[in-house]
Every structure is written in C-alpha cells, then in structure tokens.
Amino acid sequence: MEANELIKKVRHIEIKTRGLSNNIFAGQYHSAFKGRGMAFSEVREYQYGDDIRDIDWNVTARFHKPYVKVFEEERELTVMLLIDVSGSLEFGTVKQMKKDMVTEIAATLAFSAIQNNDKIGVIFFSDKIEKFIPPKKGRKHILFIIRELIDFQATSRRTNIKKGLEYLTNAIKKRCTAFVISDFIDNSDFKNALTIANRKHDLVAIQVFDRRVAELPSVGLMKVKDAETGHEQWIDTSSAALRKAHREWWMKKQNILSETFTKSNVDSVSVRTDEDYVKALLNLFAKRN
Structure with a gap:
C-alpha cells in the first residue's frame, strides 16, 4: 500500500x-477486565458475601476459622x-x-x-x-x-x-x-x-x-478456492442437498469450537x-x- x-x-x-x-x-x-490484574495484598476474616474462591485455606486451617485473601487492583x-x-x-x-x-x-x-x-x-x-x-x-x-x-x-x-x-x-x-x-x-x-x-x-x-461460509447461496455453479492451500474446485450451489450438508458442517464446526472455549474456560x-x-x-x- x-x-x-x-x-x-x-x-x-x-x-x-x-x-x-x-x-x-x-x-x-x-x-470487564478489572478483576484480571489483581495483586495479593493481605488476608482478613471471612465476611458474609465474600467470594469463597478467595478463601486462603492455609491460614484458615491455622486459625480454625475462614480467612480470605484481599487483592488490590494493579x-x-x-x-x-x-x-x-x-x-x-x-x-x-x-x-x-x-x-x-x-x-x-x-x-x-x-x-x-x-x-x-x-x-x-x-x-x-x-x-x-x-x-x-x-x-x-x-x-x-x-x-x-x-x-x-x-x-x-x-x-x-x-x-x-x-x-x-x-x-x-x-x-x-x-x-x-x-x-x-x-x-x-x-x-x-x-x-x-x-x-x-x-x-x-x-x-x-x-x-x-x-455469512457465506456459514450458508451457501443458491447461485448455480460456483468456483471456490481455499485461500490457505490454493486448492480450487467447482460446486453446484443449486443443489439443496449440498447446501444442507455445508450448513450442517458449519454448525458442527461451531459446536466443537464453542465446546472447546467452554471446556477451556x-x-x-x-x-x-x-x-x-x-x-x-x-x-x-x-x-x-
């Protein structure tokens, strides 16, 4: 350019x-990202409403009552x-x-x-x-x-x-x-x-x-090219069966991707x-x- x-x-x-x-x-x-850059500051006794994920189990075990970690935002x-x-x-x-x-x-x-x-x-x-x-x-x-x-x-x-x-x-x-x-x-x-x-x-x-990756239009013969491999082929988009198969492929791919994100938190x-x-x-x- x-x-x-x-x-x-x-x-x-x-x-x-x-x-x-x-x-x-x-x-x-x-x-949205305020809780992501937090630095440990101190511990204090657990209070009603505190997030149980912040409990410091080592200190809790030592004093026989719950203590939570207190964080300061960086x-x-x-x-x-x-x-x-x-x-x-x-x-x-x-x-x-x-x-x-x-x-x-x-x-x-x-x-x-x-x-x-x-x-x-x-x-x-x-x-x-x-x-x-x-x-x-x-x-x-x-x-x-x-x-x-x-x-x-x-x-x-x-x-x-x-x-x-x-x-x-x-x-x-x-x-x-x-x-x-x-x-x-x-x-x-x-x-x-x-x-x-x-x-x-x-x-x-x-x-x-x-959207055309998700759903093929019905426009008859279409030449498609894989942008990464360079492979080209003709497909008949007027075929309802082909469009349905393509849609199902996309939905399956999206479901797998969504599951991957969910499992990885x-x-x-x-x-x-x-x-x-x-x-x-x-x-x-x-x-x-």
Whole structure:
C-alpha cells in the first residue's frame, strides 16, 4: 500500500475506533477486565458475601476459622492482541473482508486499553509467529500497531492457532489479558494450548466470520478456492442437498469450537462481517461483569 493511502487509512481507523472506545466503551472495558490484574495484598476474616474462591485455606486451617485473601487492583494491565494473519482472513462477500473487521476490532480494543493506561502488544500469527510487537503505552505505539494491522503481509497463508497460544504463554511472563482474534478455521487441535494459556493469562476469543461460509447461496455453479492451500474446485450451489450438508458442517464446526472455549474456560464471541461488532463487544464485556 502506498504511503499516502496508508496514512489516510490509519487516520480513518483511528477516528472511528478511538471515538468508539471513548464514547461507547468508556468504563465498560475497565469493569470487564478489572478483576484480571489483581495483586495479593493481605488476608482478613471471612465476611458474609465474600467470594469463597478467595478463601486462603492455609491460614484458615491455622486459625480454625475462614480467612480470605484481599487483592488490590494493579494500576495497569498488559493487553495482548493475538491476530490471525493467515490467508483465510482475506475473504468477504457482503460489507467487508474479515481482515478489515479484525483490524477495526483490534484498534478499538487498543484504544480502550490505552485509555485505561494499559500496555498493549501484538502477536501476528499464521502457522508460525509472523511478528511480535512488545507491549507499550501511548498513541504513537497504537498508531504503529494500526499501520501494521492494515499493511502487514504474512509470509505464510496457513493457520496454526496453537503456535500463537504457545508463544503467548512463553513470551509474556506476567499475567495479561489476551484477545485471540481469528476466524478459527484451523484443522489442528489447539484445545490444550488454549487451556494452558488461559491458566497463565486471561484469554478472550473473538471469532470473525463471513455469512457465506456459514450458508451457501443458491447461485448455480460456483468456483471456490481455499485461500490457505490454493486448492480450487467447482460446486453446484443449486443443489439443496449440498447446501444442507455445508450448513450442517458449519454448525458442527461451531459446536466443537464453542465446546472447546467452554471446556477451556475462555470467554468468546462470534461476529459476522455484515453485523455490528460494537454490539458484540458490548455483549462480551457485559458477560464478564
């Protein structure tokens, strides 16, 4: 992308997403993730209404009555964005490509993070780690991230979510809040890596998908291409049986994905490229309060 065009696009994304984070997410982001950056402060006797998960069993056993751990909120969080940059993100049939929506969601979260005085970093992944931007603060850093989101060219078109999660677990030593933004079209098993990463960090999954992946239109013969492998084939979309089989495949895939998130205790949200991601993010934040 040419420099002038890139600057215009960065500015457009900044105006739109900073406005969203200022006006819509003010307070929502902070309250949704407030309990995730907590430091141990002291213990005190259990009081009615305390969360039993905060009971310190060692102290309780020593004094023969319940004591709870008291936590203080750390002044800042570290937020990591794990961005899928594989070939399948370069697809869109209605309003925009998946990649464009991923960019806007990531930029909105980034502005929400710096508004809250948090550090923000990025891991770009395909079937390998494409780029790591260490967490920092400030508008200049955010604009650099947005430029990369818009203009980054991956060296591989394939996906391996497990690699991205393992890198997060190993590279970020201190507990952070991490958003995995992907279409989650990945045939490899990443459940174990997801569970391990979520034990160390506070993980949130944001799935971006196109409605034509979920439901084929009846438009007769259609040439389809796998964006990651390059494989092409013709399919007859006028076949009701084919459309039904495709729909069932998608529903099964979504059910497995949802089950994976539930078993790994990871909060998640799915957003279609022709839908309002603002509403989806607000629902996600509300679910965490």
